[in-house]
Amino acid sequence: MSTVRKNYVRPLDFKQGRVDMSHGSGGRAMAQLIEELFASAFANEYLAQGNDGALLPPPAGRLVMATDAHVVSPLFFPGGDIGCLSIHGTINDVAVMGAQPLWIAASFILEEGFPLGDLKRIVDSMAAAAREAGVSVVTGDTKVVEQGNADGVFITTTGVGVVPEGVLLSGDRARPGDAILVSGTLGDHGMAIMSKRENLSFDAPIVSDTAALHGLIASLLETGVDLRVLRDPTRGGLATTLNEIARQSGVGMLLSEAAIPVKPVVAAACEFLGLDPLYVANEGKLVVICAAADAERLLAAMRAHPLGHDAALIGTVHEDAHHFVQMKTSFGGRRIVDWLTGEQLPRIC
Amino acid sequence: MKYVDEFRDGEVAKGLAVAIAAEAKPSRNYSFMEFCGGHTHAISRYGVADLLPANVRMIHGPGCPVCVLPIGRIDLAIRLALDRGVILATYGDTLRVPASGGLSLLKAKARGGDIRMVYSTADALKIARENPQREVVFLAIGFETTTPPTALAIREARRQGLKNFSVLCNHVLTPSAITHILESPEVRQYGTVPLDGFIGPAHVSTVIGSRPYEHFAEEYRKPVVIAGFEPLDVMQAIRMLVRQVNEGRAEVENEFSRAVTRDGNLKAQALVSEVFELRRSFEWRGLGEVPYSALQIRAGFAEFDAERRYQLTYVPVPDNKACECGAILRGVKKPQDCKIFGTVCTPENPMGSCMVSSEGACAAHYTYGRYKDFPSEATA
Known part of the structure; x- marks a missing residue:
């Protein structure tokens, strides 16, 4: 995934550091962010492939796919934060189709100046929510926009799940008497x-x-x-x-x-x-x-x-x-x- | 929820419904106007009308601040935001009121106007303090309830030496609107609008007291019962009105005695008269020009008066021709009598102001009661 050699680069400063434009530029700083934060938090075999996309085995059954963008303000609120919310939201959209959720793709829009410590809290919360739910974040993307063009962090997640045989749930199936x-x-x-x-x-x-x-x-x-x-x-x-x-x-x-x-x-x-x-x-x-x-x-x-x-x-x-x-x-x-x-x-x- | 649930109790409501049905004489009809949008909303949201006998009918009055704001006044605010680059702060519902040229404050915001929703005048002052390099205008609307906070904001702005804050004042007066309705040909020449009495304002009366209504009760022989905004308040007030009509009385009675006194809030009244004075005339949407029905900022506070500060001139704009808001606000027509109700004019795309605020007669009927226009759905 990364060509950055350990020990040659100072580790990310999660105490004082902030997101800057280089974290979205495609260069070393971005590679470091992905490796030290995202890859280590979400660690799984598909993400470890280190490719632009995740190569996944075909599951048995019909697939459900759903996507959800998260822009909540404030980012941290009683009972959760944008991180776990972005996992739960997409899992739920997949699950209400009757599917067992399997994989998630996550895309981040970060605002320049956003504290790396807050980003770590959010990513850790996502990882914990995914682990607890038994799903893997298998691929992702990070973009950084100039200060003032976003509000801290926006997260879009896309989920894939598989529906067991015989299950048919749809919003058009309500009948009089139900x-x-x-x-x-x-x-x-x-x-x-x-x-x-x-x-x-x-x-x-x-x-x-x-x-x-x-x-x-x-x-x-x-x-x-x-x-x-x-x-x-x-x-x-x-x-x-x-x-x-x-x-x-x-x-x-x-x-x-x-x-x-x-x-x-x-x-x-x-x-x-x-x-x-x-x-x-x-x-x-x-x-x-x-x-x-x-x-x-x-x-x-x-x-x-x-x-x-x-x-x-x-x-x-x-x-x-x-x-x-x-x-x-x-x-x-x-x-x-x-x-x-x-x-x-x-x-x- | 304590102190709230007691006023929404379904069992008590049933008892009151039985009492009203027993006291209302089957030989006659009773038509009462609830002046306030707050009452209109409570009646629709809790289904109060469903508990009334068929011969007791409620007419929705004009007491919805957003509904009576004429297009021309919103236009002034939009021009301030778009042409003068001010930060325009106002209460939420005002943002959606349709104005000229297919605009509203919300649409002006999307075109780059810096228009912000605030919950209180204190928020508007805060915006002014935090943006000393920008001009901040508070678009003030409302009846006597929201007037004291505006007066306070103006006094505070002076105390804090704020040079970038002003108010576009649209505060209107309840008693003059009621008089205007009572003087309208539809009511005076009988027939079109049968009016047997009023449910008097709740929050407005906490400020002005019950005294100002004594004049109409006596002069126009119409009973007034001041009532709170909870559904049981409304039911109780209706029962009191039925009794007054039956006994041939036309008095001011106070159902909302837990909050309203005869004299009202003297401190708030003093504050209002320190900052505001009567306007000679003001245009109300639906009622037209009504003499001495609104307030303007006194010359002593001229620097905080956006109309003086930006030398604004008011240009009246007629309503959409098909829109019946005027007749609806006067109680002459019902929302469902309007040709564009629910077709061209909906809460998502309001043509007239009665469809904008949830307190408006059209929005309340559309949102809560339109199933009644289809008899087959009302019995399901």
């Missing part, structure tokens, strides 16, 4: 970011739910139940995800506000900032649509998993030519839970 489940409390990630940005402090701090969901999903697939749709409700929250599914499947939905799990501290923070938790991003939650008869079994399977303790049945699918997602309010009325308009929270993931 049940709508969520794996836990909503809005944790977005409000963790917002409370940090707005300097809100609570007795119990709000912590991001960022997590890789493929383990939870595998436990649902193991039940043998016909899962129709899985989605992770990230940007735009539950409301956006359900509207997407309703449109894709050509159905309507009716939710029960009282059944939707939201942590009291998240509800309070939303109230304070004038936000609706149904539109706030999650990074470790799952929306499941299944036949009504299978709902209890899947709920039990979710609740048995550490990431699904607070799983709940929140609504049903019905026929509706307009594809409205409606909700019975706890107050006793009824309303639409519409598509998000404009931008509720920028730079959340």
Whole structure:
């Protein structure tokens, strides 16, 4: 990978050092950054090939590929950072297709002047998240842009996974009569970011739910139940995800506000900032649509998993030519839970 | 959530719904206007209308600050940002209000205008302190609730000796708007807008108190019940209005007694009158020119007045011809009566101002209630 000879170069200074333009120039400085930081953190046989691309063995089964760009601000937030988020985000996009995630490609846009120590924290966090999830970062790229042309670091990850035989998950499979489940409390990630940005402090701090969901999903697939749709409700929250599914499947939905799990501290923070938790991003939650008869079994399977303790049945699918997602309010009325308009929270993931 | 959930309790709501249905006489209709966008939003978001009997109808009023801001005023702000290169700071909803030439502040930002969303006037002052080499203009909008913070910012700017901060003032007054509606031909000549009473503002009344409404209650024989912005507040206020109508009373009653007094916040009132004075006339979107309905910065604070500082001249711009915002803001039409509602005009692409803010009558109906326009979907 690198032609830099050890001992001839001073090691990267992760205490005081900063990213400069040479780290993206293709020269020795870049080679050193790749070797001392990325290659050592992500170490695996494919990355060790040292080529421009990773040569991978063909897996048995259908492939899923997904990509996700991460631009979250702040880079470090309660419960995680852009590093683990960039791994979880892409794993989850692959996993909700029913796939076992295998490999990840990571591309970094670094801003000149960014502290190398922070970059190391981020890369280490990515490596730890990948290890824990059993995926390998097999190839990558680094670019540096002048100060002011980025905000610290942006990370784009692309994941590949393989779907077992017989699994067919798709947003167009929701049918009238189906049940709508969520794996836990909503809005944790977005409000963790917002409370940090707005300097809100609570007795119990709000912590991001960022997590890789493929383990939870595998436990649902193991039940043998016909899962129709899985989605992770990230940007735009539950409301956006359900509207997407309703449109894709050509159905309507009716939710029960009282059944939707939201942590009291998240509800309070939303109230304070004038936000609706149904539109706030999650990074470790799952929306499941299944036949009504299978709902209890899947709920039990979710609740048995550490990431699904607070799983709940929140609504049903019905026929509706307009594809409205409606909700019975706890107050006793009824309303639409519409598509998000404009931008509720920028730079959340 | 303590102190919030108590005011959104579904069981209490059911009880109130039964009481309203029992007290409302089946022989007549009741039409009440909620003046404030905050009430409009609560009614739509919690589904309050679903709990009311068919003969009790709510009319959405003009009390949404973003909705009543005329195109010409936004144009002034856009020109300041694009032509004069100022940093323009304003509250979030204002960014999306459609202005002339297909622009909005958000679109002007994409064209290179330095336009920043702030949560408070303190943030705007901070921007001015941190950018001493730049001119910073705060686009101030809102009713009596947001006026004291603007006054405070102007006083603070003087105290801190800020030379690069000014305010484009668009603060408007609730009582003059209510009078204007009561004086409108649609209400006076009966028929078009049957108005049996008002739900009075919540936050505005914490500042101005309940006294200013006594005049209309007496003069126009319309009951006013000041109510909080929680859905149970609204239900309780409706019940109180029904009672007043039934008993032939036209008084100012205060449901929001946990926050509103008869005199209001005297300190805030003093601050406002130190910095602001009445404007002879101001254009409201939908209502047109309304005499003595807005505030301007006093000559003593002229250096902080963007209109004087940049010698701005106001040019009125007519609304889109198809847009019914005017009639909707006066309660003459409902959002769904507008031809472009939900087709050309949507929250993503608002033509009229009522579609912009979540407090606007059109946006509230579109976002929360449009399924009711399709009877088959309302029963699913």
